[in-house]
Amino acid sequence: MQLLQDTIQKIKKPDYFLISEAQKRLDSLTKPQASLGRLEEIAKQIVLISGRTMPSVKNKVIFTMAADHGVTEEEVSAFPKEVTAQMVFNFVKGGAGINVLARYAGAKVIVVDMGVRVDLGNHSGLIIKKIGYGTKNIAKGSAMSREEAIASIEAGIEVFEAEYNEGIDIVGTGDMGIGNTTASSAITSVITASPLEDVTGKGTGIDDKTLVKKIEIIKKAIGVNKPDAKDALSVLSKVGGFEIGGIVGVILAAVAKRVPVVIDGFISGAAALIAYQLKPEVKDFIIASHCSVEKGHKIILDYLGLKPILNLDLRLGEGTGAALGMGIIEASVKILTEMATFQGAGVSSSLSS
């Protein structure tokens, strides 16, 4: 609990005056004012978060946190639970969607076993922070103990901090866990006080009948566990997941170091909700890479007041949207730092100049 408390305590509000510094520079560049739209907004946000007027987001790291979910025994997914471990092997071999998109973005992928149900062995690029062998079935009881919830967050903090020493300018979050949209819908419904029907989607691609059942199971899970919406650790432990706790830890640790956090889709969003409940100031440090097809994601983004960069109908997770978003963010920063000014380039900045 000490590491979590210390990390939360280090999170401060950013220096808002930096926004006007960044605005001044953007308006001096050879383009009509604000003509690069959201690129300019994103550049300002990176200045705000990093505290640097000429920032760089060269060193990019994506943490893809994996864990299993006991609720899969209720058959709420289109894929068997074995796929979590199989996909972790795919990640370490470099063949998954996140590997392809992170390579393209120039981002390092760090895969973390937060609680896969089998032992995965040693692999280069895989960090073992196993809190348990999958969560328990939330339809029958708590996913994990409160101590395990704290341990999962602290494990996320530790993996971030270890990597931070190697150099991180920007961090992305990602997930792998068959059954984890079920947990994320439960978290989202409880924290945002939204009807389950509005925050529960088809995940990996279940049919309409299974969707009805999935909603029933989540209702049951909330009824059985009675998570306290005002206590983020209660929500995480009762209906969450180990990988979700790990992502919460990465978010908190990054924000404490003023490193911009690019969240991916629905599962990262659910983790962001928990991080936000723990420390509302994190919101200013989070950038939403995209809006997922998984419909609860939009509710999360609206709740947090985040505007997604991309709308590409993604619903894969793993950090894939974060990788794409990082590319747009780096381009934004380069606009701020590499474009010529009107004065420097000898270009008239208005009719009268």
Place this chain on the structure above:
Amino acid sequence: MQLLQDTIQKIKKPDYFLISEAQKRLDSLTKPQASLGRLEEIAKQIVLISGRTMPSVKNKVIFTMAADHGVTEEEVSAFPKEVTAQMVFNFVKGGAGINVLARYAGAKVIVVDMGVRVDLGNHSGLIIKKIGYGTKNIAKGSAMSREEAIASIEAGIEVFEAEYNEGIDIVGTGDMGIGNTTASSAITSVITASPLEDVTGKGTGIDDKTLVKKIEIIKKAIGVNKPDAKDALSVLSKVGGFEIGGIVGVILAAVAKRVPVVIDGFISGAAALIAYQLKPEVKDFIIASHCSVEKGHKIILDYLGLKPILNLDLRLGEGTGAALGMGIIEASVKILTEMATFQGAGVSSSLSS
């Protein structure tokens, strides 16, 4: 006229059966089916356009075509006409928005003087294809002769073909020309039969009063010149611009070689309308990088049935949106060509597998 006719004649419908080939591969990759949304759609389109089942879009070239507009004497822009030439110098020195974003995307920028009102001299990376020293004022008469319209398109074909011999996998279009949103609004209104109020925006950032005047001027231009909506060369010559003709040429030449064309914002969109009128088959080969703030752009995209990749509130032109879009397109292609298959990675593809 011969080069234009020959180029148009070379344009054929793509081989639609390739879509199902690409779909088969996408569905064999380690992800839930269609979970990468628009990335998968874009990858299929690149297969269709290129005719290759495992395409590459490594060699990227953006043509930024510049020219002046006589209509600037009506004071329809927030910037003086001198800025066109000043920005061309900024392009060749590498300080403009397009330079920054093209560098980031790994794209080469080729700047073409299609009709700037002054002589620019020799500069590395600048091609001179001057059709005239700016168009004439469309409020008083035709922007250019029909012969000049054809010459501008053929110049675009020539610059593409010269560069094609160096190797191009994907091409982007861009523009520079103070006054060219005025010409583009006129083209869009005529071809799409839309009220001028719906297709005329604030360009580089004029005030409300100037916007009213801009609409008046365009009305006058259409009244004086009576462009024939069914004759694309009439529209281009009467209310167009030399850089718009150049972009038309690049589009036609690229499509004739089955090279995907990534169009930028409103001006590139107006050029796409003309290319489409000349040969409707070009539509399948065009990818819309983004939807501009300049409101006529959405009308163009809807008219052509194109769905923009990005919505970033851009309105700079130069090819900046095309550069960003190319990054997403290349990522899409890498998903298709670099991801592991279920079988190859030993991942279960369904509950029963």
